[in-house]
Amino acid sequence: MSDRDSLLGRDLLSAADLSRDGVVEVLEVAEAFAEVSSRSVPKVPTLRGKLVATLFFEESTRTRLSFETAARRLSADVASLSVATSSVKKGESLKDTYRTIEALGADVLVVRHPSSGAPFQFTYWSDLDRATRVINAGDGCHEHPSQALLDAYSVRAAICAQRGVASEGSGASVFDGLRVLIVGDVRHSRVARSEIICYRALGAAVTLCAPGSLLPRDAEDWGVEVADDFEAALKEADVVSLLRLQLERGSGSSVPSLSEFTATHGLTERRAALLQPGAVVTHPGPMARGVEIASSVADAANALVTRQVANGVAVRMAILYLVLGGAPSLLGAASQ
Amino acid sequence: MTTRLLVQGGTLVFEAGPPSRGDVLVEDGRIAAVGEHLDAPPGAHVLDASGCAVGPGLVDLHAHLREPGDEEAETIESGARAAACGGFTAVVAMPNTMPACDSASVVTDVLARARGAACEVAPAGAITLGRRGEALAPMAEMAERGVVLFTDDGAGVQDGDLMRRGLEYAKGLGVTLAQHCEDTSLAAGGVMHEGKWSSTLGLRGQPAIAETAMVARDLGLVELTGARLHFLHLSVPASVRLVAAARERGLPVTCEVAPHHLTFDDSHCASYDPMWKVNPPLRPASMVDELMSLLRDGAFDAVATDHAPHPPEAKDQTFDDAPSGMLGLQHALPATVDALGGADGLDLVALFALLSRRPAAIARLRAGDERRGGHSAHGGDLSVGSDGNLCVVDLDCDHRVTARTLWSKSANSPYLRQRHSVAVRHTILRGTPTKLDGAVVQ
Numbered sequence: 001m002s003d004r005d006s007l008l009g010r011d012l013l014s015a016a017d018l019s020r021d022g023v024v025e026v027l028e029v030a031e032a033f034a035e036v037s038s039r040s041v042p043k044v045p046t047l048r049g050k051l052v053a054t055l056f057f058e059e060s061t062r063t064r065l066s067f068e069t070a071a072r073r074l075s076a077d078v079a080s081l082s083v084a085t086s087s088v089k090k091g092e093s094l095k096d097t098y099r100t101i102e103a104l105g106a107d108v109l110v111v112r113h114p115s116s117g118a119p120f121q122f123t124y125w126s127d128l129d130r131a132t133r134v135i136n137a138g139d140g141c142h143e144h145p146s147q148a149l150l151d152a153y154s155v156r157a158a159i160c161a162q163r164g165v166a167s168e169g170s171g172a173s174v175f176d177g178l179r180v181l182i183v184g185d186v187r188h189s190r191v192a193r194s195e196i197i198c199y200r201a202l203g204a205a206v207t208l209c210a211p212g213s214l215l216p217r218d219a220e221d222w223g224v225e226v227a228d229d230f231e232a233a234l235k236e237a238d239v240v241s242l243l244r245l246q247l248e249r250g251s252g253s254s255v256p257s258l259s260e261f262t263a264t265h266g267l268t269e270r271r272a273a274l275l276q277p278g279a280v281v282t283h284p285g286p287m288a289r290g291v292e293i294a295s296s297v298a299d300a301a302n303a304l305v306t307r308q309v310a311n312g313v314a315v316r317m318a319i320l321y322l323v324l325g326g327a328p329s330l331l332g333a334a335s336q
Numbered sequence: 337m338t339t340r341l342l343v344q345g346g347t348l349v350f351e352a353g354p355p356s357r358g359d360v361l362v363e364d365g366r367i368a369a370v371g372e373h374l375d376a377p378p379g380a381h382v383l384d385a386s387g388c389a390v391g392p393g394l395v396d397l398h399a400h401l402r403e404p405g406d407e408e409a410e411t412i413e414s415g416a417r418a419a420a421c422g423g424f425t426a427v428v429a430m431p432n433t434m435p436a437c438d439s440a441s442v443v444t445d446v447l448a449r450a451r452g453a454a455c456e457v458a459p460a461g462a463i464t465l466g467r468r469g470e471a472l473a474p475m476a477e478m479a480e481r482g483v484v485l486f487t488d489d490g491a492g493v494q495d496g497d498l499m500r501r502g503l504e505y506a507k508g509l510g511v512t513l514a515q516h517c518e519d520t521s522l523a524a525g526g527v528m529h530e531g532k533w534s535s536t537l538g539l540r541g542q543p544a545i546a547e548t549a550m551v552a553r554d555l556g557l558v559e560l561t562g563a564r565l566h567f568l569h570l571s572v573p574a575s576v577r578l579v580a581a582a583r584e585r586g587l588p589v590t591c592e593v594a595p596h597h598l599t600f601d602d603s604h605c606a607s608y609d610p611m612w613k614v615n616p617p618l619r620p621a622s623m624v625d626e627l628m629s630l631l632r633d634g635a636f637d638a639v640a641t642d643h644a645p646h647p648p649e650a651k652d653q654t655f656d657d658a659p660s661g662m663l664g665l666q667h668a669l670p671a672t673v674d675a676l677g678g679a680d681g682l683d684l685v686a687l688f689a690l691l692s693r694r695p696a697a698i699a700r701l702r703a704g705d706e707r708r709g710g711h712s713a714h715g716g717d718l719s720v721g722s723d724g725n726l727c728v729v730d731l732d733c734d735h736r737v738t739a740r741t742l743w744s745k746s747a748n749s750p751y752l753r754q755r756h757s758v759a760v761r762h763t764i765l766r767g768t769p770t771k772l773d774g775a776v777v778q
Contacts (some may be wrong), residue, residue: 002592095652116538117608124609125652140656142538216535217543322585 007322011134013119013146015197023201027153030311030316031168031263037314038074047076053106054137055081056307057113062285062309063137063147068109070316079106089108101139102126108133114251116140116190133323140172141188141249150200150315154308155239158280161253177204181233183209183265184243185251185294187216191284192243196222205326209233211265213254214245230265234274242267242283242292258291265292272297278303338364341767342376346385346728347542351693351717360390361636362724365767370718371617383762383769385728391688391764392456393425393725395695395714397514397592398568399426399665401457403449404442405434406724410645410745412446415665416453416675420641420770423691423727423760427643428699431467431492434438435532438462438473443481447710454777456711458699460485463502465514468491470637472502475551479509482710484700489568492550494520499555502519507563512698514555514566517575518616521608522546526765527656529617537606539655544572547616553577555582557654558589567591569642573615573626580635590698592640595664595671596750598627604750607711610651614644628675631690638695639675641668642772645746663749666742669729670756679731679758687767711759712766724767730774735759743776 004019005012007026011017018026036044051193052071054064064080069076080196083097095176098121101109109132111119119136126132140146151286152175159174160167180199186208196206198222207225208215227233234240243253245261255261262268267281270293281293281303298305341362348358350371359374360367375384380503396419402410408596410431411751419427431437437446437540443459448456461478465471467488475486475501484666486506492515493499506513520622523546525671528534530541551567555578558565570576579591596614601621604612612618619627630636651658672691702720703713712723735756739747770777 091648091650094654094657113654115656118654120608121654140538141540187535190538193536217530217541218532218535221532222536 006329007319009325010323011123012063012145012319012323013123013134013136014143015194017145018201020172020201020203020259023149023152023198025316026318026322028109028168029321030153030315033142034311034314035205035320036317043073045072045075046321046326047071047089047324050107051077051079051105052076052078052108052110052320053081053104054110055101057118058113058138059084060138061244063112066309066312067137067316070313070320073313074317074320076320079104079205086321089223094121098122098125099127102132106132108135108320109167110135110137112137133174135319137321143192143194144190145194145198146316146319147191148198148241149319150308150312151282151284153196153315154282154304154311155280158304158307158309172202175199175204178204178238180204180206180238180239181209181227182239182243183230183267185214185245186210186243187214187254188246188249189243190252195241196224203257207233207237209265211255211261211318214251231271231274234271235276236280237275240267240275240281241281242281244284244286244288244292246293258276262291267293267297269294269296272300281297282308285309337766339353339711340377340380341724341764341769342374342380342382343380343385343390343726343728343762344387347684348392348718349389349391349688352685357387357686360718360726362726362764362767365724366723367718367720367724369456369720374739383728383772385762386733388728389684389731390718391684391727391729392692392715392718394423394669395693395699396424396427396641396665396668397638397695397699398594399427399429399592399643400432400645400661401429402645403433404445406698407756408647408678409650411627412453412457414745415643415645416450416455416457416741417776418665420454420662420765421760422761423725423729424455424665425719425725425763426458426696426701426711426735427665428485429459430489431460431462431487431688435460436467436605438467438483440466440477441472443478443483447481448496456714457763458711460487460514462486463488463493464498469495469609470507472498475505475511476509476552479511484511485514486488487516487568488513489514489516491517492516496553496557499554500545500561502563503557503561503563507561511567512564514568516568517547517554517570519546519549522549526617528605528615529619531602531603531620533605538606539559539605542617544574544619547572548575548578550620555559555579555587555589558582558587562588569597569640570618571593571597571619571627573630575629576630578633588638589602591629592638593631594638595668595675596644597673598624598631598664600624600750605655608655610653610655611662611750613655613660614661614662615660620758624734631675636690638698639668639672639690640695641665645744646748647746651748661748663742663744663746665744667749667751667756667759670758671766673758682731697734704749724764726762726764728762729762730759733757733759
């Protein structure tokens with residue numbers, strides 16, 4: 001068994017921190033916590049006395065709210081810190097910012113930063129013997145592992161429901177040979193990077209489709225296919241993962257206009273009709289309706305968008321629970 | 337009183353011809369005798385050079401000594417000590433200080449601050465005022481004070497017409513321009529090499545063509561103007577081939593490579609440790625290998641350190657926010673030996689050509705060059721009458737690089753934790769040891 005087979009007591013910095021077994025562990029624990037979320041009082045005492053700090057150097061509503069809701073449902077204390085990136089310009093080094101927060105005694109630090117790699121740096125800047133676990137909640141254009149895990153969870157749940165089987169205990173079986181098509185601004189997307197790693201670990205085949213200027217250099221080295229013909233690729237796909245154009249990271253200059261992007265790579269109603277029956281559409285949000293996805297497509301039954309948000313809380317409960325060392329076998333007791 | 341120093345039992349590396357075992361006697365700052373076996377005159381300080389190569393003191397074409405303006409990172413005094421520790425007796429100080437070295441008064445200030453330092457310092461001047469790339473700096477008044485190299489290093493001169501006028505103006509003054517080749521529109525703010533690693537790490541990459549495009553433009557400008565041009569820190573094999581071919585055709589161009597580009601590849605960035613952020617960026621392993629073959633084939637005129645100290649607080653930022661640059665003065669020599677294929681069967685003549693004789697010629701620090709900076713002659717032959725600037729290299733030792741062995745004020749060295757079997761044992765500046773038996777003389 002390798003380290004990557006379990007998230008127990010470890011940091012979650014990259015989707016690559018988890019093997020197929022490691023991902024499945026998160027999905028299974030999340031199933032148990034999803035049940036908690038459906039209760040009239042959706043709260044368990046599992047993490048009572050633990051301090052979960054969310055440290056966001058970049059604007060976020062949904063990811064932060066999702067992690068904080070997850071922490072509260074597990075009865076953890078939550079410290080919520082927003083750090084203007086301008087503090088860098090005020091002269092404090094990122095290392096000092098991190099050590100200050102670590103010294104507050106957080107058990108878990110959930111970090112989002114506009115620069116790739118910042119959460120990785122935290123793990124070697126620690127001066128408290130690494131008592132604080134770090135969860136990457138999105139770093140620059142690099143990764144957003146919890147999003148990839150909740151996407152996988154949502155896809156598994158939807159496909160199992162279609163097949164009339166229970167998703168709990170289904171392992172990675174639905175992903176064997178599953179064809180995932182990731183569309184849009186792959187170059188600037190941390191969701192895409194984490195999804196590629198996570199879906200491939202689960203056994204799915206990943207294809208990318210984007211305007212040439214929004215594909216990263218040497219993307220073929222990631223073990224994915226690159227499709228030029230979007231409509232042909234749609235006909236083949238079991239899962240279509242749409243991405244937002246990261247205008248704040250400079251995607252704007254890589255395509256002539258939003259309307260041209262929609263014309264070539266938007267999931268319009270006409271294109272959505274090309275999908276096979278049973279194919280599902282995911283979007284990490286926030287959606288730009290009318291750009292990468294038509295409004296009617298976003299609201300269709302096979303679009304998982306709002307279910308992704310709801311599942312996000314259960315998946316993040318599982319992540320917090322595991323990184324804090326809670327054993328999956330004790331979960332039955334923990335969720336009472 | 338006459339001071340005498342006898343360097344005994346080393347392998348003497350002459351400018352040409354095979355190295356041979358012998359002794360060198362330095363008297364009053366000059367080489368007084370060279371022979372197979374010299375008797376120590378009375379009162380002479382004998383330096384053991386057994387197992388060592390003895391050559392001219394090393395000359396660095398490219399050091400950021402940070403003074404004036406960023407003394408937190410480095411001072412001329414601390415940088416010169418690191419240089420002496422690395423075997424250097426002369427370094428060219430880059431002009432990207434605060435203020436920039438773009439006028440005679442800053443040149444005079446740097447020269448005054450360098451008096452008494454552990455190596456000689458030749459300031460380079462800026463090509464454009466404030467290194468802003470907008471208008472030419474007063475090169476004539478700086479040349480008058482001994483400046484022979486001009487560069488906006490840290491940035492390339494983007495405006496092609498301004499670069500052309502700079503070359504024409506420099507040619508008239510008989511000085512040399514040196515270009516940091518980076519087309520900023522193509523580099524597009526990249527913080528590392530664009531390729532497989534930048535894509536995976538989600539870091540903005542700068543493509544190799546950002547360097548090569550400016551090299552190509554400037555070779556055209558050299559052809560147009562006939563002016564001399566030195567290419568700084570070339571990191572892309574295609575750039576080097578262009579320069580080598582132009583030199584072959586007789587164009588007055590030279591080029592250097594930094595030791596870290598011969599040693600480290602871009603996979604190091606995967607740690608996100610900003611210590612590995614440097615500009616030009618570390619390249620893929622395949623390019624590093626090609627640079628090493630180009631070095632062995634004689635495509636480079638010099639290895640130059642691009643020694644770029646930054647204090648810890650500057651590097652304790654994200655990869656995006658941290659400044660570029662790493663230390664180089666102390667360990668350029670072992671890195672160059674490695675790139676040449678290691679100490680076994682090492683071409684010592686090539687080693688001292690790359691690290692001393694040819695850079696000294698480019699910076700016009702050799703005997704016979706017209707000099708106005710008040711320094712001695714560097715990169716000379718081991719012959720009677722030459723200035724006593726020497727570097728004695730132990731070719732079989734076991735040296736471990738640790739933070740405590742660094743002499744720079746900063747510690748951003750990529751060589752930390754490395755073990756070296758080659759190290760500088762003695763450095764001699766004008767007949768006086770600045771490093772003795774492996775220890776910097778304070």
